[in-house]
Amino acid sequence: MITLPPLRDVIARHGLDARRSLGQHFLLDINLTARIVRFAGDLNGRHVIEVGPGPGGLTRPLLESPASSVTVIEVDPRAIAVMQELETVADGRLTIVQADARVVDMVALAPAPRVIVANLPYNVATPLLIGWLRNAAAFERLTLMFQDEVAERICAAPNAEAYGRLSVLAQWICETDVAMRIPPSAFVPPPKIWSAVVNLKPHAVQPGPDAFARMEKLTAAAFGQRRKMLRGSLKSLGGEALLRKAEIDPERRAETLTVREFERLAECLPD
Secondary structure, three states: OOOOOOHHHHHHHHOOOOOHHHOOOEEOOHHHHHHHHHHOOOOOOOEEEEEOOOOOOOHHHHHHOOOOEEEEEEOOHHHHHHHHHHHOOOOOOEEEEEOOHHHOOHHHHOOOOEEEEEEOOHHHHHHHHHHHHOOHHHEEEEEEEEEHHHHHHHHOOOOOOOOOHHHHHHHHHEEEEEEEEEOHHHEEOOOOOOEEEEEEEEOOOOOOHHHHHHHHHHHHHHHHOOOOOHHHHOHHHOHHHHHHHOOOOOOOOHHHOOHHHHHHHHHHOOO
16 A cells, blocks of 8 residues: 555645635544545445545545545645645546536546545535435435534424425435534634534435426425415415415425425426
8 A cells, every 4th residue: 555645744735725715624534534435335336526625635545445436526726736646646546627516517527336425615515415416316325524504404304493495305315314423623724613424325216307496496485484384485386276286284384394295295386
């Protein structure tokens, strides 16, 4: 096994100080990053995509796994230089893409079976996740780190304070669970809040793009005015008539509906 320099030395040599504008908080504890890779499951024969590798704290254990390949997407040119150094010892298994992950066609980057494993930049984590949920059938699973409050929203149950639009979309598309929580002190620089790793495994049967668009429209309306009864918050989408068609009490509020009830409502929306 090739000995690599400590991550702090790599950061200092490349001037890779974390930048708030890029949502960067680097996880340098190799024991923690190795645990995250283990939570991603059996990577043997899988093609892994990592977003925002930074100095490579997660990239290193991914390359040490039995994954067939690792593709990293990075917008920061300083981190690209770090990845290019790592590429020289990766035996052809590392591919580097310099781009904004929000506009990258992830499916085109690697063949199936594809897995995403990433410590996501905080400032783009939610839009990235929603984009991947739209095309979840292309991925075997996703193991992603978020701010703890975002992880709670992804996995929250009905009637919980954190339950909302992101909960419904994520759980409609995937099985979700929080694999581990990580304190601020583990990061450089430390964020103000805890972080959490979430496992998302797409369901075997996935909705088509039209169905996903209807669910996005429905949940945006329902949770956009979550203190209102559904007959009010969904007035623009059909209000009481829509709710009665789906056999849902118009006086209920969005946070009380199960994912299956939202699915039933979405099925009643016109294309």
